[in-house]
Amino acid sequence: MKKAIIGKKVGMTQIFTETGAVIPVTVIECGPCAVVQKKTADKEGYDAIQLGFQELAERKATKPIKGHFKKAQITCKKHLKEFRLEDISGYNVGDTVTADIFAEGDAVDVTGITKGHGYSGVIKRWGHHRLEMSHGTGPVHREVGSIGANSSPSRIFKNKKMAGQYGNEQVTALNLKVVKIAADKNIIAVKGAVPGPKGGIVFIRDSVKA
Secondary structure, eight states, rough: OOOEEEEEEEEEEEEOOOSSOOEEEEEEEOEEEEEEEEEEETSSSSSEEOOOOOOOOGGGGGGHHHHHHHHTTOOOOOEEEOOOOOOOOOOOOOOOEEEGGGGGTTTTEEEEEEOOOOOOOOHHHHHHOOOOOSSSSSSSSSSSSOOOOTTTOOOOTTOOOEEEOSSSSSEEEEEEEEEEEEETTTTTESSSSSOOTTTTTEEEETTTTT
């Protein structure tokens, strides 16, 4: 990983090419992010930078958070994220990282928290089909059905697809193409969908597959 930034998912739209092709894109507001901390292999054992995104009122920050930003001489930020980079020599505490670190055509990985759907059944969570609607099935058309084996092994195997918490988990969309950049507005458009709802925080880094 050589470059990274924190962003906010704005939503999805379409971009039309000169040939008339339609490209579905996700619009992401990237930065500006402040370099809050710089970690080196000599001191911490690895190279990384910590970025801060979106202003946070000082009255809403705890004393440790205030001290952390005061040491960096930066105003308090709402979101912090550490990125391990191959080369951090070009970054210093207090620097600002903006969307123009990426270019059109770059491949990026986008990490976010998916939409939470709460406790969901097997049809919604795993795409199971319902039971027959014929007579005799009873009021159990959306239930999971048989989940156990016989007297041997007399237990339910692990990782059985059952009802439970659906969504609200960290997911990374890999190798997405940067279609367009509006550096003056700190906006980038990425081909395809990225995890999370509108307004959700996402972490963008150059793709490991690039």
